Amino acid sequence: MAKRNPNGAGTITKRKDGRYQAAVYVLQPDGTRARKYAYGHTWTECDEKRQELIAKDRRGVPTPTRSAKLSEWLPYWLDNIVKPRRKLSTYDKYEAQVRLHLIPGLGTRRLETLSVQHVRRFLAGLEKRTTAATAKEAHRVLRTALTAACRDELISRNVVSLVEAPHPETHEIRPWSLAETLEFLEAARGESLYAAFVLAITMGLRRGEIVGLKWDQIDLDNRALCVSSQTQRRRGVLYDDDPKGRRRRTVPLPAMCVAPLRWQRMKQAEARRRATADKSGPGWQENGYVFTTRTGRPIEPRNLYRAFTRVASDAGLRVIRLHDARHGCATLLTAAGVPPRVVMEILGHSQISITMDVYTHVVQDTQREAISHMDRMLKRKR
Template sequence: MLRAMLSQAVREELLARNVARLVQAPTPDREEIHPWTETEARAFLTAARAHRLHALFVVALALGLRRGELLGLRWSDVDLDAGQLRVWQTLQRVRGDGVVFGPPKSRRSRRVLTMPAVVHQALKRHRNAQEHERRLANGQWQESGLVFTTATGRHVEPRNLNTAFGRLIARAGVRPIRFHDMRHNCATLLLAAGVSPRVVMDILGHSQIAVTMNIYGHVMPAMQQEAASHMDAALSEPEPEAGDDADE
């Protein structure tokens, strides 16, 4: 950040040089990621099935949306007929400012995603349940246009979502992870299934392919083994039949 500020000062001829360019910043150690296995992810969703925000957890695992993107998701950004979901808004609680709606993290974070069937079905059930809650609210409903709300239509507090997530983990009996780790789960499952890193990058809304590769490089060895197997199948010569002349 300081380097960028001083570069701007150089462009405006307020400084002759940017001394921050001389600094070699250390490379931070990346925290090793240990997302859920497929079995653990399914066990969690099974335990969350009765929770009113079950669809939120399905979207988090299947599409890798960030917490703020999930809580800021509007019905106007969900096209159930076309099977697409648009990430165009986030919700954050900012100290001193309260709840703030804003754009996603970066330009690449604004994205249109194709919904897997499991997401499509979960959101349809959620919409019907939300309509039922609207009727039960008996005039107390506060229309926000958000997909995931409280029982009276208000936005969901990020801290309350974390609390509910922790309780569901305990109910499912799976390894405790952070809410953000469900995003890692999405990427790991996609890469392990052979989905192109470029496609995973677009789904997660990363700004560069290098970001995707650096974070999820631990999945690459398994993908390379699969690639080697495909190449063997494509190029291996058939075994000679018994009695064939080896020289021929």
């Protein structure tokens, strides 16, 4: 008599179409057990797949009998993997991509059957309907979601990694020149947010980092500033969060920032005194922020941007984004000969490649100047 397979070893049978079919009871994600089928053109091929199923089951790895659809996996990934571990701003950005593009375009596809062709056609169509930048972001979000599925061993490979991401056009950033920067600072000298503008230009602080700056992060005597938080508005609420990339940094404070910050502290003390003395008003809400409203609450990030562009427009300057002042700071530091690694630490870049983009731009300008010197020398020889 033929020996009987032990319990849990599964069975292999030959189908009417000539293929072989293996059936094994395996663990499901919900803790139950169900029969999983695998197929092969030969008995040996089918037996290899049977043994793989048994090995995963003995390791306690769930093997779904039917692959989940992307419309099922993506919401699960957002709620159970992204939300507990990533920042709220990151979650909101991922959630918008999933809701607006990924589920409508690929939601009916199953994880195991999603192919390179499916992803490539989806991205091409999305780029035509929207922009290359949107398609590139959708590629990044989907790749991250499927990487998590690979980590949970729901799929064996991430097909999105095999698809080249769209290439959006890069817009040249034109920060202010040194003359324009000095003209802006002169025009902003009497503004209530003058100290904030000085920090943006001389230290390259982000908008949220300026709004979220607190007095206990500043040491005026030793001229040091610790960037350990930022203030953002999400879902109609102002909240404090870690800096971008969770990169906390302590950097020296330029001497020209000390006087504006002392002036800001004196103005705030006067505002606190007035708000406390006004019994009919809301009073003063002490939160420790450097830049506040008349009642001590943090200012709106959007209002900082509006004040910046208003001053630039009134001064007759090119109106640039507040974030472009950060690029201007990087350009000035690099042109002054500061090594890229130091610029990276001052600005809090997550990767040296981001700093090198600015560095390369400045080096090209320096090369042009060097070549012009060569032209002048050769003309003299004639």
